[in-house]
Amino acid sequence: MITTKSYAAQQAKATLASWNFERREPGPHDIQIEILFCGVCHSDLHQVRDEWGGSIFPMVPGHEIVGRVTKVGSQVKKFKAGELAGVGCLVDSCRTCNNCKQGLEQYCTNGHSPTYNGYEQDKKTPTYGGYSNTIVVHEDFVLHISDKLSLQGVAPLLCAGITTYSPLRHWKVGKGHKVAVLGLGGLGHMAVKFAAAFGAEVTMLSTSPSKEADAKKLGAHKFILTSKKENLNPVKGYFDYIIDTVSAPHDYNLYLSLLGTNGVQICVGAPPSPTEIFGFNLIGGRRSLAGSLIGGLPETQEMLDYCAEHNIVSDIELISIKDIEKAYERMLKGDVRYRFVIDMSTL
Numbered sequence: 001m002i003t004t005k006s007y008a009a010q011q012a013k014a015t016l017a018s019w020n021f022e023r024r025e026p027g028p029h030d031i032q033i034e035i036l037f038c039g040v041c042h043s044d045l046h047q048v049r050d051e052w053g054g055s056i057f058p059m060v061p062g063h064e065i066v067g068r069v070t071k072v073g074s075q076v077k078k079f080k081a082g083e084l085a086g087v088g089c090l091v092d093s094c095r096t097c098n099n100c101k102q103g104l105e106q107y108c109t110n111g112h113s114p115t116y117n118g119y120e121q122d123k124k125t126p127t128y129g130g131y132s133n134t135i136v137v138h139e140d141f142v143l144h145i146s147d148k149l150s151l152q153g154v155a156p157l158l159c160a161g162i163t164t165y166s167p168l169r170h171w172k173v174g175k176g177h178k179v180a181v182l183g184l185g186g187l188g189h190m191a192v193k194f195a196a197a198f199g200a201e202v203t204m205l206s207t208s209p210s211k212e213a214d215a216k217k218l219g220a221h222k223f224i225l226t227s228k229k230e231n232l233n234p235v236k237g238y239f240d241y242i243i244d245t246v247s248a249p250h251d252y253n254l255y256l257s258l259l260g261t262n263g264v265q266i267c268v269g270a271p272p273s274p275t276e277i278f279g280f281n282l283i284g285g286r287r288s289l290a291g292s293l294i295g296g297l298p299e300t301q302e303m304l305d306y307c308a309e310h311n312i313v314s315d316i317e318l319i320s321i322k323d324i325e326k327a328y329e330r331m332l333k334g335d336v337r338y339r340f341v342i343d344m345s346t347l
């Protein structure tokens, strides 16, 4: 077994602190990675505080992992020791269901293995995430990382990147589309970058006036401050798509009314409580309310390759692991510019 250093929560809402645990030695198809950087996703916070229910403790959060391969199993073909590697939100799935066969492992009907706060496919060995110094993962769930990009800026692509890339590709968003991005945090800033790169007209809908200049630098063509509802009047019925990244409860009806005929509001943000939808907001204009979960392995590699080709990384603030609670507090206030990434050498 491999003794692994980490930062973990021992119970819901507990402060994260040092914790050692054991990972398996790499099997024939496994890869061991020394973790260099790990992004901080709002999902880490939701789960550490058990806001969605069913959290498993002790919990080592972190699913935006980049590092260097230190060891490969005897049958591994995809990687060699010394190469860069990434791990996102998934570490395994059944591989046999229809979704897995299509590379949609995130929708595995037999239950995927999340990188943390879940179980391996034996359904009893807990998984522990990237706020740790090393991880062992089956080669099929490890991504190739280009050495052309800043490694710390690449880490958030493994969740924030793929979660916004995947729906934009699924709905074929591009030239001629008017897209709104709701919420300028980790996911939101990647949604702006991708939607602009794909040729859409992008409008940032934000509660933070201080983010206007940044939104434009990230590629947004327009910025609307949502805290004054009347600011939204000129864009009623205007958008083809809204990518909703908001982490806290909010009024979906208000934003549905901004969609034109056949418009789609795509929810990627996962607020912890349910919401009420007025049917008329969907009926009028044949609108849809949709959702999307991260992305499968083939599409995640496609997104990483696209980013390497187009020089796209996340805008990050590098933090020391001891500042993780401060980062969570700032995240709760919407004060993220635009992803915290932990320098794992500080563990």
Ligand code: NAP
Residues within 6 Å of the ligand: 040, 041, 042, 043, 044, 046, 159, 160, 163, 182, 183, 184, 185, 186, 187, 188, 205, 206, 207, 208, 211, 245, 246, 247, 248, 249, 250, 267, 268, 269, 270, 271, 292, 293, 294, 331, 332, 334, 335, 336, 338
């Ligand atoms: P984040 O960095 O904290 O960004 C969320 C942004 O939402 C904030 O920066 C803020 O932007 C806005 N916001 C926050 N509270 C708000 C409120 N009460 N009303 C209106 N806007 C508010 O979070 P993230 O890491 O991007 O994650 C966003 C959500 O997506 C979380 O719920 C997370 O769990 C979820 N998620 C889902 C998936 C998936 O597969 N679907 C994957 C990853 C994360 P402004 O300052 O611009 O208003």
Ligand code: ZN
Residues within 6 Å of the ligand: 041, 042, 043, 044, 063, 089, 159, 160
């Ligand atoms: Zn995430």
Ligand code: ZN
Residues within 6 Å of the ligand: 093, 094, 095, 096, 097, 098, 099, 100, 101, 105, 107, 108, 109, 110, 111
């Ligand atoms: Zn499956």
